[in-house]
Amino acid sequence: MTTNDDTLTIQQVAETIGLSVHTLRYYERIGLIHPINRAANTHRRYTQDDVGWLDFLNKLRATGMSIRQMQAYAQLQRQGDATLPERIEMLKVHRRDVEAHMDVLREFLKLIHYKIDYYEGLLAEAESEAVLEGS
Template structure:
């Protein structure tokens, strides 16, 4: 299986409103660079090269550019996307749902309303999760207080 070289050399642009950089997200990313090898990306975003390839295979990545020998060359745009994916993963969103979102992005601008809806639903989900966590926190605090009494008996 030879890799067909440079069949798609420009990623379809303007499908995804470029976002991630706008929020001042702290991210050590080499500046002035726009072509990263897979291992560079792996160390930047904390995923393994295997996982990055797997993400691409399942359609969670837009088409990543390739070098003339078929090696992946990730762009800053790709890193932005991976940042978003990482955030969504933290919310517990299933990979399949993110693939769905990625498909919408690839499909073009006319899917924006749908994407909007999906993000809103996700936000609801995150809010619910935060609420759950707060509840758990209350329980945790309660129990910790109780156990504090069992701890080093500082009360004379």
């Protein structure tokens, strides 16, 4: 397999960005990415730009954006610079969502901290009683 230029096979892309080859084809099918250019043998050849875009999609997913939202964003992206304001707005909305989610996580971490402390307190108590019984 001589991939002489700077393009990558689907397998290579899957490895570099951590999505399965199935998922990469799926994302193309549902319009999250434009139809990938093909080599003479019909195999997909991903450019660095393609990889960058997929990497960004992956980050949107990892931060909780739905496929539907990403489809909307991808469509705007394909429509060019005229949609920049809308895309900025989407990103800002998503940022607010992520920040809200982080607040929830922070609250939870505080709770869990107290809970673990409390449980470890109970545990230490039980142990010291066991020691007393053993004496």
